[in-house]
Amino acid sequence: MVKTNSIKAWFLAARPVTLSAAAVPVMLGVALAYKDSSANCQWVPALLCLLFAWIMQIDSNFVNDFFDFKHGNDDETRLGPKRACAEGWITMKAMKWGIIITTLLGCIIGLPLAFYGGKEMIIVGICCVLFCFLYTTKLSYLGLGDLLVLLFFGIVPVCCTYYLVMPEGMQTVSAEAILTSIACGLVVDTLLILNNYRDYDNDIKAGKKTLIVHIGKKNGERLYCAMGNIGILIMIGINIYGALAYDADTRFLPFAATYLVVHNRTFAKMRKIGEGRMLNKVLGYTALNIFTFGMISTFIILGMMW
Template structure:
């Protein structure tokens, strides 16, 4: 897509900056936490649909905020150089969004996330305020610092796995089971595959920009192995469902595992260049398949 086809600060420009395709990654952990809570709901803590909707909305808004923050700060650091970039074009680097407008949007969406998240205190208690603050702080720290020192993958496991799955479950049940915690880690691992393939594609430009991602640190061959093994690990972590006789919730993600292995082989074959964007899209699809399979499997128990 050429720069001059997008009018500066237009609706189309903001839509591209928001990266709506990434919202599936935000939805999956909340989906899994919601499905677990729904199947575990009791007469004391019955499932609340309003709370579930708020969890989804908060996750979506925070994902958009993270995308804008990433766009802005990577541009300011010079990471998204147009002539070198292999991934999808970014709004600030392309001139689609001005830096002043992006700063105002980040402030506005951060405030919107606070407004959406505040009512969750009615369901999960005032500790939800602390959780919200942590999410917002690390939303900024990921792009500005953590991703540059190879800690981005840990943050993905925490903020796309442990926190959204466990907190979504806690809001509905006021507790957190071992089963939920294990599946929260599995959710984080599945989502981290997206970061690995993204950083695998950008390993050369990241290294040149001083961005020492995990892929840069461990090298391409070990990164390919990491991509494969986190998918395998996530699938087999689902064996925790067998303890409670949730056989479908364990078996159905086998569909995801097959798709994950196919994507791994494609990624290994392509190895480098813009063609890896196909693997990025495939991985995003796989994440959604995983969340859907786990959630439907739970409902079928």
């Protein structure tokens, strides 16, 4: 039993399991900066980037919870995990205030990053806030959710974190950071692909034209499999290139096989289950796989400097 507007209710509404997807891009950006600066990176912006990512993820979850319930998407036919507004854990009025507070908190935490990266960081922050709202209210209905994940869970956080954490005078965005950001975005997108795969029938009824609705469930399965595999293969390629170009260490490269195994096992479970609430278990495995990818990729990056 969850008491309305209680601490437990807000904790569940924040969806803590999703915070790993927000932390992994920042972790990779910091690892790259640590390697390229010979451990001379800036730690204050690293902490601010992590806090900003977490707050904006929670904000996005609140926005999603509020507007999906308002639009009638979180009804009794919903197959996904329970949502706070739909279950009555959080009132609509309280959720509005929750969205306002987390949005303001995100802006307060993100604003000092302009000191480290210039006024351009303010524009990046505004885009993060803007698309946090546009995703649920508009863009997810147009099949653009996966593109936003690639941008805001891959390219933007990895590259911006790398840029901000690098020492003053060395701030740039390397080709390695760009490739890593793409790999990260592809792997994190497996979570959205699986979510939309599970909700395929309900999304068609609601007129929500996700990418999976456009391409079909079978192609959705193939896309899920490909995204994870391509992501780790990019990291393997970065390490091999580093070994050939400047004698970088490859001692952690074999660990990449761990992610390949767990990702493809999860894909097999996804395909076997096919539909229904049992896919929520696969969602949990996918979130764990993303964290596994983040840890392995971090070790690969840091291992290249030893």
